[in-house]
Amino acid sequence: MSEALLDHLEVGVVLLDAQQRIQLWNTWLVRHAGIEESTARNALLSDVFPEVRDSRLQRAIDAALTQRMASLLSPGLNAPLLRLYQRPVDRRVDLRMRQLIHIVPLKGAEGCLIQITDVTASARREDQLRTQSTELRDRTYRDTLTGIGNRRKFDETINMEFRRALRGNTVLSLLMIDIDHFKAYNDSFGHPAGDVCLKMVAKALADGLRDSGDQIARYGGEEFAVVLPATDGAGACLVAERLRTQVEAALATDRHRPVTISVGVGTMHPGAGSTADSLISGADMALYQAKADGRNRVAYFNLDDGNLATLA
Amino acid sequence: MTTPLLLIVDDSRTSRMLIRGLIAQLRPDWRLVEAGNGDEALAAVEAEVPTHVSMDVNMPGMSGLEAAARIRIKHPEVRIVMCTANIQESTRNAAAQAGIGFVSKPITERSVTESLAFWEAAP
Amino acid sequence: MRELDELQQDALGEIFNIGVGRAAGALSQIVHSEIELSVPQVELVPINQVRSTLSGGEFLHFSSVSQSFSGPFDAEAVLIFPEANALVIVSHMLGTHLSPEELSEYEQEAMCEVGNIILNACISVLADLFHVEFNGGLPKHRFSDRDGLGFESDYDAEFVLLLKVSMKINQANVVGHLLFLLGVQSLEALFDCLEKYLIEQGLR
Numbered sequence: 001m002s003e004a005l006l007d008h009l010e011v012g013v014v015l016l017d018a019q020q021r022i023q024l025w026n027t028w029l030v031r032h033a034g035i036e037e038s039t040a041r042n043a044l045l046s047d048v049f050p051e052v053r054d055s056r057l058q059r060a061i062d063a064a065l066t067q068r069m070a071s072l073l074s075p076g077l078n079a080p081l082l083r084l085y086q087r088p089v090d091r092r093v094d095l096r097m098r099q100l101i102h103i104v105p106l107k108g109a110e111g112c113l114i115q116i117t118d119v120t121a122s123a124r125r126e127d128q129l130r131t132q133s134t135e136l137r138d139r140t141y142r143d144t145l146t147g148i149g150n151r152r153k154f155d156e157t158i159n160m161e162f163r164r165a166l167r168g169n170t171v172l173s174l175l176m177i178d179i180d181h182f183k184a185y186n187d188s189f190g191h192p193a194g195d196v197c198l199k200m201v202a203k204a205l206a207d208g209l210r211d212s213g214d215q216i217a218r219y220g221g222e223e224f225a226v227v228l229p230a231t232d233g234a235g236a237c238l239v240a241e242r243l244r245t246q247v248e249a250a251l252a253t254d255r256h257r258p259v260t261i262s263v264g265v266g267t268m269h270p271g272a273g274s275t276a277d278s279l280i281s282g283a284d285m286a287l288y289q290a291k292a293d294g295r296n297r298v299a300y301f302n303l304d305d306g307n308l309a310t311l312a
Numbered sequence: 313m314t315t316p317l318l319l320i321v322d323d324s325r326t327s328r329m330l331i332r333g334l335i336a337q338l339r340p341d342w343r344l345v346e347a348g349n350g351d352e353a354l355a356a357v358e359a360e361v362p363t364h365v366s367m368d369v370n371m372p373g374m375s376g377l378e379a380a381a382r383i384r385i386k387h388p389e390v391r392i393v394m395c396t397a398n399i400q401e402s403t404r405n406a407a408a409q410a411g412i413g414f415v416s417k418p419i420t421e422r423s424v425t426e427s428l429a430f431w432e433a434a435p
Numbered sequence: 436m437r438e439l440d441e442l443q444q445d446a447l448g449e450i451f452n453i454g455v456g457r458a459a460g461a462l463s464q465i466v467h468s469e470i471e472l473s474v475p476q477v478e479l480v481p482i483n484q485v486r487s488t489l490s491g492g493e494f495l496h497f498s499s500v501s502q503s504f505s506g507p508f509d510a511e512a513v514l515i516f517p518e519a520n521a522l523v524i525v526s527h528m529l530g531t532h533l534s535p536e537e538l539s540e541y542e543q544e545a546m547c548e549v550g551n552i553i554l555n556a557c558i559s560v561l562a563d564l565f566h567v568e569f570n571g572g573l574p575k576h577r578f579s580d581r582d583g584l585g586f587e588s589d590y591d592a593e594f595v596l597l598l599k600v601s602m603k604i605n606q607a608n609v610v611g612h613l614l615f616l617l618g619v620q621s622l623e624a625l626f627d628c629l630e631k632y633l634i635e636q637g638l639r
Contacts, residue, residue: 056465067562069555069571070502076529076545077465100544102573126541324449326442326638333637370452370473397456397560417453418564 012084012116015106018065020045023111032084032118034091049082057081057101064105064112073101075123086120098123145195146202149217154225157215161229162276165269173236173267175226176283177205177243180260180295182222189257197259198222200251208246210239225283233267233302237311240265240298248296260296262287268303278303316431317343319362321353321379322395323371330419331366338428350374354382361387364431369396380412393427395419437594437622439479442638443629448477450564451598451613454557461552466528471603472553474613478597482616485595489515489612497579498522500550504558506569507628508621511592512558514550514600516611518578521546527604547574553600557613565628592616596625 006013007027015024025040033040035048045061046052052061056078060071073081080096090096100117141153149157158174165172179185179201186194198218205224206216212229219225226243228236240263251259264287266279282303289310290299299310318335322328328346335342345362347353349371356362365383369376380392393413413430415423439447455472463470480488498521501513516524525542528549551574562569596615601608617625633639 063555063559067555067559067571068568069559070551070573071555072544072548072551072574074541074544074548076525076541077548104573105570107570122540126539324445324452326446326449326633326636329638330636370456370471372475397453397460417456418450418560 010118012114014045014114014116016045016061016065016112016114018110020061020065022048029084029116032086032097033082034085034088051081051083055081057103060101060103061112061114064103065110068105070102070104072103073099075100075119076126082116084116084118086118143202143218146199146218148202148206148224149215151217151220154217154219154227157217157227158225158276158280161215161227162270162279164229166271169269170230171232171267171269172279173228173231173233173265174279174283175228175236175240175243176219176264176266176280176287177224177226178262178287178291179222180262180291185257185259193257197251197257201247201259201261204247204250205243208239208243214239231267233265233300236265236267237298237300240300241311244296244298252296262290262295263298264288264290265298265300266303267300274303315341315343316363317345317360318431319345319347319353319356319365321347321350321365321371321376322368323348324368327368327395327417327419331424334419334421334424338424350376350379350382353379357383357387357390362390365390365392366427367392367394369394384412391431393430395423395427437479437626439477442633443626444477446629446633446638447596448474448598450560451477451557454560455553455600455613457560458553458556461556462549465552466604468527468604473601474598475601476599479622480595480597482592482595485597485614488597495580498546498576499579500547500554500574500576502551502554502574503572504569506562507565507567508617508624510621511616512554513614513616514553514611515614516609520609520611523607523609524549524602524604527607543576547576550574550576553613561628565632567628592618594619594622 006024009026009028012029012032013024013026014022014029017023021042021044022040025037029035029040030037033048040048046058052058057073060073063069063071075098080098082096082099084097084099085091085095086097097118098120100119102115104113106112141149143150161172179197182194182197185197202218202224205226209216209226215227217225226239228239231239244261244263247259247261264283264285266283266286268274268279268282282301286299286301286308289301289308290297293299293310297310299308301308316339320328320331322331332344332346335344345356347356350373353365353367365380367376367380376394376396380394383390383392391413393415395415395417397417413427415426417423451474455474459470459472496518497515498518499513499515501511503509503511525545529542529545554574555571558569558571594617596617598613599610600613601610603609630639
């Protein structure tokens with residue numbers, strides 16, 4: 001390869017000898033590293049780029065020189081390593097270019113070739129797309145009013161946890177939660193007040209969950225659902241009762257606008273042939289029972305043995 | 313004092329044979345037993361409590377760390393060295409907390425010498 | 436055709452286990468979360484049987500990273516995952532949720548690097564224990580489907596050393612295969628190296 005040709009390449013090319021001294025340093029590197037060829041030639045790479053010491057690039061160079069292995073450092077898995085800059089202004093704020101680096105041992109000679117490609121433009125586009133897609137995903141799965149998961153999120157969660165419980169042969173519980181007399185509340189105090197009420201209930205519920213993977217979502221209207229993985233009926237009733245008292249303590253004290261909730265607990269060991277819908281209907285059935293027994297209470301339905309009971 | 317008994321736990325027969333061969337050279341008086349997985353190791357400990365254990369971390373079924381922990385619960389005096397190629401900090405920390413030694417694979421004279429240093433150090 | 440005896444099979448399994456163990460350490464450092472890798476079985480199969488061996492239901496679309504090695508024996512080393520599993524790996528490593536259509540250069544390069552680390556680690560353990568040297572090429576990433584694994588035509592191989600790899604990252608368990616494609620002479624040379632190693636270690 002002639003050096004004149006190398007100088008026209010839009011990639012950085014460094015040739016190292018077996019002692020890791022620079023034998024070749026093309027114009028691209030002069031431009032982006034701000035280091036003259038005369039300075040770089042015969043210098044140790046780690047003197048020109050001190051950031052190489054102890055880095056993954058150093059290990060890749062060692063592997064090329066001692067074991068004759070080629071390596072690749074991708075911009076996705078590695079932070080920009082070398083002090084290379086697209087524009088002079090970037091140097092002042094140390095905004096390094098995004099780098100794709102290939103390290104290849106030389107054929108039939110001691111030494112290795114390092115090629116650096118500037119992928120800043122595409123990496124930046126990737127970052128933007130990624131941020132957008134994360135935001136979109138967030139929006140797709142979040143209830144805009146209350147900030148908790150929405151119905152779509154619930155559908156995915158319940159199905160995923162159901163399959164997981166089926167595979168692991170573990171128990172799964174679900175809470176269906178409804179705000180008592182919400183229609184009357186809305187009618188008396190207006191929709192804006194109803195929205196505030198929904199937000200407060202959602203917050204009280206979310207605060208009462210365990211850290212162990214309990215997942216809450218707004219199921220629809222004034223109804224919420226909480227998926228409790230690997231939790232049996234007794235455990236689920238404890239959580240349900242805690243949520244009920246928490247809402248009572250936070251929101252039922254306003255004498256003019258008291259807010260309470262009823263909770264239906266469904267619990268089962270998912271078996272062959274059963275679906276997440278069985279569990280949802282079971283929890284719904286318990287919720288109706290809680291309403292029928294006077295509201296502001298927890299009822300429980302065990303789908304394994306058909307036991308239905310309202311907690312005192 | 314009775315001669316030390318070393319329990320070698322590894323799912324690879326090659327590794328067990330390598331350790332056995334090196335120990336036979338370096339400590340010819342030691343008695344050796346082998347186990348191919350965690351359950352066999354626990355059964356071997358039931359039969360006779362070893363002085364030292366060489367334990368592979370990555371085995372099908374019960375992991376080496378779990379087997380080592382179970383041996384330690386019943387027999388805290390047993391000196392256990394974990395052998396693995398997988399020198400991750402989390403594994404190393406878990407072993408260190410349990411008072412367990414650590415050497416890296418492949419099995420070589422050096423790794424076995426390091427194990428011996430740990431086994432024979434005063435507890 | 437040549438077959439691996441029990442000791443050879445066990446020794447190769449152990450060598451590759453050490454290789455993927457080292458790779459797991461390197462990958463964990465890069466992504467700052469614990470990664471476990473293991474190689475449970477080693478099989479030697481004729482190349483025309485690879486497709487049927489891999490043709491489990493999930494193996495409809497593949498993502499593969501391949502690298503060629505030359506030395507005492509030449510091989511094309513391929514790390515292959517069902518496409519869905521490959522997505523799990525890159526999305527855990529890059530912290531994104533992507534569909535196959537959204538996979539870009541960026542993810543493919545990341546996948547290449549993952550394969551490069553695993554394949555280099557395996558080859559370097561082989562080189563260390565057999566006291567030999569290989570020349571390694573750069574990794575290539577490609578997508579393919581069951582009808583064309585994509586690599587058969589590039590390479591004059593007749594045998595495949597096939598290893599099942601399982602990879603655990605952030606609780607997700609991902610299964611793929613590691614393939615070493617070998618010509619007849621290379622297979623013989625591999626057997627020679629392996630026998631020398633077993634004899635040197637006093638196991639034969």
